Amino acid sequence: VTDRQPPFGPLRGIRVLDLTIALAGAFSTMLLADLGAEVIKIESLQHYPTPTKGPRRPPRGDDAVSMSGARDYPDSDPGPDPWNRLSWFNAQARNKRDATMDLTRERGRDLFLRLVEKSDGLIENNASGLLEKLGIGPDVLQRVNPRLIIVRMPPLGSWGPDSSATGFGWHFEDLSGVLRVQGYPEGPEVGSIFMDGASGPGGANAFLMALIQRRRTGKGVVCEMAQVENMVCHMGDLTMDAAINHRRPRRWGNRSPDFAPQGCYPCAGKDEWVVLSVRSDEEWVRLTGLLGGPAALARGALATRTGRLDAHDQIDLVISEWTRTRPPMDAARELQEAGIPAGPVLDEAAALSDPQLHERGFFHLLEHPSCGVHFHPGANFAMSRTPPEIWRAAPTLGQDNEYVYKDVIGVTEAEFDQLIAERHVGTDYI
Amino acid sequence: VPSRGERNSASQPLTGLLVVDFTEGIAGPYCTKLLADFGARVVKIERRGGDPARTMAPFPGDLPDLEKSGMFLHLNTNKESVVIDIANTEGAGIARTMAVRADVVVESSRPGTMASLGLGADDLIAANPRLIFTSITPFGQSGPYKDWEMTEIVAFAMGGMSASGSAAREPVKLAGNVVMMQSGATACVATLGALFYAEEHGAGQHVDVATFETQNGTLDRRRYYLLSYEYSGTTGERAAVVGAGRPAAGGRFECADGQMVTTGRIWPDHVGRMVGVLGDADLAGLWEDMGLEVMAEHPDLINRLVAGWAAVRESRAAMREAQAAGWPVVVVNDPLLLLDDDHLRARGFWVTADHPAAGSLPYTGAPWRVDGAGWAIRRTAPLLGQDTDAVLAELAGVREDEMLRLRAAGTVA
Numbered sequence: 001v002t003d004r005q006p007p008f009g010p011l012r013g014i015r016v017l018d019l020t021i022a023l024a025g026a027f028s029t030m031l032l033a034d035l036g037a038e039v040i041k042i043e044s045l046q047h048y049p050t051p052t053k054g055p056r057r058p059p060r061g062d063d064a065v066s067m068s069g070a071r072d073y074p075d076s077d078p079g080p081d082p083w084n085r086l087s088w089f090n091a092q093a094r095n096k097r098d099a100t101m102d103l104t105r106e107r108g109r110d111l112f113l114r115l116v117e118k119s120d121g122l123i124e125n126n127a128s129g130l131l132e133k134l135g136i137g138p139d140v141l142q143r144v145n146p147r148l149i150i151v152r153m154p155p156l157g158s159w160g161p162d163s164s165a166t167g168f169g170w171h172f173e174d175l176s177g178v179l180r181v182q183g184y185p186e187g188p189e190v191g192s193i194f195m196d197g198a199s200g201p202g203g204a205n206a207f208l209m210a211l212i213q214r215r216r217t218g219k220g221v222v223c224e225m226a227q228v229e230n231m232v233c234h235m236g237d238l239t240m241d242a243a244i245n246h247r248r249p250r251r252w253g254n255r256s257p258d259f260a261p262q263g264c265y266p267c268a269g270k271d272e273w274v275v276l277s278v279r280s281d282e283e284w285v286r287l288t289g290l291l292g293g294p295a296a297l298a299r300g301a302l303a304t305r306t307g308r309l310d311a312h313d314q315i316d317l318v319i320s321e322w323t324r325t326r327p328p329m330d331a332a333r334e335l336q337e338a339g340i341p342a343g344p345v346l347d348e349a350a351a352l353s354d355p356q357l358h359e360r361g362f363f364h365l366l367e368h369p370s371c372g373v374h375f376h377p378g379a380n381f382a383m384s385r386t387p388p389e390i391w392r393a394a395p396t397l398g399q400d401n402e403y404v405y406k407d408v409i410g411v412t413e414a415e416f417d418q419l420i421a422e423r424h425v426g427t428d429y430i
Numbered sequence: 431v432p433s434r435g436e437r438n439s440a441s442q443p444l445t446g447l448l449v450v451d452f453t454e455g456i457a458g459p460y461c462t463k464l465l466a467d468f469g470a471r472v473v474k475i476e477r478r479g480g481d482p483a484r485t486m487a488p489f490p491g492d493l494p495d496l497e498k499s500g501m502f503l504h505l506n507t508n509k510e511s512v513v514i515d516i517a518n519t520e521g522a523g524i525a526r527t528m529a530v531r532a533d534v535v536v537e538s539s540r541p542g543t544m545a546s547l548g549l550g551a552d553d554l555i556a557a558n559p560r561l562i563f564t565s566i567t568p569f570g571q572s573g574p575y576k577d578w579e580m581t582e583i584v585a586f587a588m589g590g591m592s593a594s595g596s597a598a599r600e601p602v603k604l605a606g607n608v609v610m611m612q613s614g615a616t617a618c619v620a621t622l623g624a625l626f627y628a629e630e631h632g633a634g635q636h637v638d639v640a641t642f643e644t645q646n647g648t649l650d651r652r653r654y655y656l657l658s659y660e661y662s663g664t665t666g667e668r669a670a671v672v673g674a675g676r677p678a679a680g681g682r683f684e685c686a687d688g689q690m691v692t693t694g695r696i697w698p699d700h701v702g703r704m705v706g707v708l709g710d711a712d713l714a715g716l717w718e719d720m721g722l723e724v725m726a727e728h729p730d731l732i733n734r735l736v737a738g739w740a741a742v743r744e745s746r747a748a749m750r751e752a753q754a755a756g757w758p759v760v761v762v763n764d765p766l767l768l769l770d771d772d773h774l775r776a777r778g779f780w781v782t783a784d785h786p787a788a789g790s791l792p793y794t795g796a797p798w799r800v801d802g803a804g805w806a807i808r809r810t811a812p813l814l815g816q817d818t819d820a821v822l823a824e825l826a827g828v829r830e831d832e833m834l835r836l837r838a839a840g841t842v843a
Contacts, residue, residue: 010627240500241488385635
């Protein structure tokens, strides 16, 4: 397939090499690809990337483990090439290109440096020191291309007493301090992978700031985004509470120190919920009106937020009686029409049929060589002059080798054939 | 006003950039905080009562005070505050004079509001073709929900909450206001992209960011869960423990200093290293005999040994000892412990800065560093209207006598 990336977006003409693993860095390069950058993911046939593409041989069967893993593959079938069929990868790799070269061999390293010469950026989130070990540390790369922007995304940064600490997202989210204050007030605490999510915009922002700076200076730079530090910046209200009041912030669950009542309430149907927040005394009056002025909510003490915070449990019972008789979208609509912030808990099925997301063009129907045709989540922003385009589905392994080697690096046909023989170039892991 | 071409002596990536900021609340101000903290000049236009974030917790002793909101202090570093009643025609005119001189305008009002005040994207871009006009709103500028209201819990409910919490209970939100802040960071991505284009090609545009979309497009159990549903018709199950199931062995353990460390789920690659660190002869024998099976067969023994190992060590020392052997163990922080985290302190992450009303406080530091730097707190969050006179004189050419009249009329404050 000789598919050409159409010129679109503000970053048209900018080429970014993607040496990321797992999810966080890949989310950064997805945002850049949606801005129109040409993002080339570099893989190696010799090194199977489990954190990025899932198990090479996923368990197959009808036991619980196999079943729970299978949901991430088309028709719950990992197929003969599970690495090309995994939702985690394919959801963020659409709009990207994929080429293979073995960076652990001299020839692969040379080819990579030739590619670096023709690129604007490189993004990576490998274990600290890996690039240096491969002989492609920032000093080497910027000697080849002084305009190259390098974004590194180590969990704790490249220096400091614990910078060499390793772990998974769940380790570093616990180190970031968020989990002790996240979840149900009386327990349990609840995990997330928010840190990886926040790292996406973080890495993309670092790259863009360096790109803007490069217009002035003509020089590339190394950016570092320590994922824990970026995460903690999203918790500034919580760390301020700790600093101002010398306490561990409360675990509020679905409630809020600012809005009362606020919660998640049961609706008609199984596992159906609606949430709402009352931000002011005026909104409280509107809520009680919508609920038909129940006597239990008529007490004067409830006219203020502090009074409502004290009586939150009783208020929740009354609200639940009302929500229980309605589907979540109906409840949310009635609340919104009364000017009260509310929304249905949208599971994946509900989101994929949501009229707002469809009318805004959030989902894109894309055909993937191994997976078939599916709706994919699109760009996370809209722009009037340089709108994002989602021009193709995720690449399969090595799908863009011809383009990257012949059109970008400029190798000859003979050289290309030799690289196939040497197993730099290929479409199957070895 | 410094124009883009004059940003030669810049020491920060965005020095010389003028941002006129109409945003309120959390998402919009987090976006403009990032611009301000990396060098842009951000003029924050506040309504007469101030940005509603000034009424948001935390407060000293939980007593509300417009100048002491920890939320506001966090979100508005490096910004100047100008109070203008833009609902008033003359006030809107003054705001417009400043906005058309800007490189970037950011706003978060209900779609159509800015246009009705003569401050709409089309209008301002017609006056300044290089202008980036970024709207950060709950549901975007179009569609059936565009006029709906949103808070943090609504944003999460409509984009991922179905998978958060315990299956036996109601779904539960993430801590604090992280969803809104991530939405602001995403708006910053789109804004910087548009800014690069404007500098390259001389053309501005309207950037339309919807928190509904930043959240449904986020990585955390949403973007790929949506594709998983398309692939297999299954929805994500609600689970309190995220990341490869509930481990029988491993988790959090209390240390000698009363703090905790966590092993997380113990990955197969790390079991041998853990056995080495624990140094127990019985476990070492079992490991030799049965390999990875030991995890499933003897979780109680492993938990007891890790607990005993942790109990006689300070948490940080336990983390470092395990890490040195290649076993991923980390300390468990909370927001209070985080302020004293040895690693973050050594990196100078926390930046202590003084505010005239709130006093000296530690602020979150650089979320990323450009060439090792680029981020700075040049000033703490502004007092309400503290820069009105100076900014209106400089950027809107308002003379002293006019200022008196405008103040008397309540158009500015």
